[in-house]
Every structure is written in structure tokens, then in C-alpha cells.
Amino acid sequence: MLIPIRDHNPSTRRPYVTYALLAANVIIFALYSPLFADDYALMRFFQEWGMLPARLSHGEGHITLISQQFLHGDLIHLGSNMLFLWIFGDNLEDVWGHWKFLAFYLICGLAAAGLQYVTEPEGMVPMVGASGAIAGVLGGYLLLYPRARVDMFLFLIVIFRIIPIPAWLVLGSWFVLQVLGGLNAPVDQGGVAYWAHAGGFIAGLVLTFPIWRKLGGRAYWTVHEGHPPHPEARYDFVKTPIPKVTRKRRFRPSPWRR
Numbered sequence: 001m002l003i004p005i006r007d008h009n010p011s012t013r014r015p016y017v018t019y020a021l022l023a024a025n026v027i028i029f030a031l032y033s034p035l036f037a038d039d040y041a042l043m044r045f046f047q048e049w050g051m052l053p054a055r056l057s058h059g060e061g062h063i064t065l066i067s068q069q070f071l072h073g074d075l076i077h078l079g080s081n082m083l084f085l086w087i088f089g090d091n092l093e094d095v096w097g098h099w100k101f102l103a104f105y106l107i108c109g110l111a112a113a114g115l116q117y118v119t120e121p122e123g124m125v126p127m128v129g130a131s132g133a134i135a136g137v138l139g140g141y142l143l144l145y146p147r148a149r150v151d152m153f154l155f156l157i158v159i160f161r162i163i164p165i166p167a168w169l170v171l172g173s174w175f176v177l178q179v180l181g182g183l184n185a186p187v188d189q190g191g192v193a194y195w196a197h198a199g200g201f202i203a204g205l206v207l208t209f210p211i212w213r214k215l216g217g218r219a220y221w222t223v224h225e226g227h228p229p230h231p232e233a234r235y236d237f238v239k240t241p242i243p244k245v246t247r248k249r250r251f252r253p254s255p256w257r258r
Contacts, residue, residue: 004170005162007087008149008232015090017098021105022082025130028070029078036074043126046071050126053117069109071128081130087150088141089134091228095144095211108136108203115199119182127193132200135178139204142171143212147226151235168226175201 035042051068055061072078093101112132117123141148146168154161175198182194212220223229 002152002154002163004083004087004150005153006151006235007091007167008151008164008234009091009145009228010230010233011090011094012230013094015093017102017105018085018089018093021089021102021130022085025070025072025078025082029072032071046126046128050128051113051117052126053121053123056117057121065110065113066106068113068126068128069106069130069133072130073128077129081134084134085130085137088137091145091148092137092140092208095140095208104140104204104207105133105136107207108139108200109133111136111203112193112196112200115202116193116196119195127196129193129196131193132196135197135200136204136207138171138174139201140208141204142167142175143205143208144215145226145228146221148228149232166226 032042032045035045049064049067050071051064052061055064072081089101089105092104095101096104109130109132112135113127116127116132146166148167149164150167150170152163152165152170154163178194178197178201181192182198185191185194216223220229
């Protein structure tokens with residue numbers, strides 16, 4: 001298992017919008033977390049505020065195209081999304097500026113929901129999660145900094161390592177996996193909304209393309225060799241004790257997309 005933990009690409013300004021998005025997602029999750037004790041109440045909540053394709057097809061629930069971007073199916077879903085936003089969001093906000101980055105983020109989320117809707121316009125499974133919007137951040141990051149180093153935590157039975165990998169490999173592989181997952185996933189069943197991820201990623205690439213062109217396009221890559229245009233962050237690695245896992249969590253398929 002490879003998990004991204006940070007990049008070597010420091011931002012030049014405080015990412016206030018990224019901080020606000022992180023806080024909003026966590027606070028909203030905490031507010032409805034009591035519903036996890038009642039599966040029926042939780043599903044009713046997701047059907048009301050998650051993106052339900054069949055509902056949109058009948059001209060209802062348009063607000064859910066935004067609200068679903070701030071809902072998550074469980075702590076792991078929330079944690080993984082916030083980790084990616086924390087690692088990559090500050091650099092896109094640095095380039096876009098605060099308010100334009102917020103618009104970019106929400107538009108990517110809309111594009112993600114749109115592609116998921118197109119694949120199953122009469123679907124009855126609600127989609128929730130910031131994954132589509134964050135996928136847009138990943139797409140923009142890949143275009144601007146393809147060779148920025150991303151530290152990946154390798155967990156393999158008894159092997160624990162931190163391995164720096166170029167962003168193009170980390171994010172490009174992630175995108176390919178989303179497309180393959182979308183092509184092979186059963187229609188109208190709970191699980192991962194692969195096409196939403198792919199749609200958000202493509203939107204991020206498209207929206208960031210004018211900025212990349214303005215910076216010089218291929219010449220920008222050539223001058224900086226695909227790295228950020230400023231000194232990269234460096235970290236000192238030290239060995240730390242890692243506790244053993246004492247209990248396995250039983251897997252249960254989720255009745256919603258994320």
C-alpha cells in the first residue's frame with residue numbers, strides 16, 4: 001500500500017481557502033455523524049443532500065450538486081479526501097489566488113457530478129464526497145508540476161518506507177485507475193464514483209490549461225524541468241516506532257457512491 005503524506009512543493013502564501021474547505025468538511029461531517037448509528041436515517045439524509053441522478057433527471061435537487069461535495073460516507077472517506085486536499089490544495093490556491101481557487105474547486109466538483117450523472121442519469125444511488133472537486137486539484141497540479149516530488153508512505157506487511165515519487169507518476173496512475181475502475185464498475189451500485197473522479201480530474205486539467213499557457217506552456221516545463229519554480233522543501237527522516245495493528249475492520253459495502 002502506498003499513501004501520499006506530503007509533497008516537496010511549498011506555497012508562497014497561506015492557503016486560507018484550503019484551510020476553510022478542510023474545516024468545513026470536518027465540521028459538517030461532525031454535525032451529521034450521529035446519523036451513523038441509524039442506517040435508515042443516514043440513507044435518508046444522503047438521499048436528500050447527496051447527488052441522486054434520478055432526482056436530477058426529474059428536475060429536482062440541483063442544490064445537491066454543491067451540497068454533496070461536503071458530505072462523506074465514513075471517517076476513512078473523509079480522511080483520505082482531506083489528506084489529498086491538504087497536500088495538493090495549497091499549491092493550486094497559490095497559483096489561482098484565494099477566491100478564484102474556491103471557484104475552481106467548486107466547478108471541478110460540478111464537472112465531476114456531471115460526468116457521473118451522464119453515466120447513469122436514472123441512478124438511484126446517492127453520490128457524496130469531495131473526491132471529484134479534489135480530483136480537479138490533482139489534475140491542475142499534474143499539469144503545473146509534473147515532476148514535483150511527492151513522499152509516499154510504503155506499507156507492505158513488515159516493510160515501512162517513505163519513498164519520493166514524481167507527481168506525474170502518482171497522479172497519472174491514480175487517474176488511469178479511475179478510468180479503468182469506471183469501465184469495469186457495475187452500474188447503479190454503491191461504492192466508488194470512478195467517473196466523478198475522472199470528470200473532476202479532466203476539469204482541473206482544462207481549467208488550469210490557460211494558466212499553464214500563460215506561464216509559458218512547454219517552455220515553463222523546460223525551464224524548470226517540470227519541477228516547481230522555487231526551491232523544494234526538504235525533510236529529515238527519522239525512525240519512529242509504529243504500533244502493530246491489533247484488530248481488523250470487517251468490510252461492508254456502502255449503499256452510496258463516494
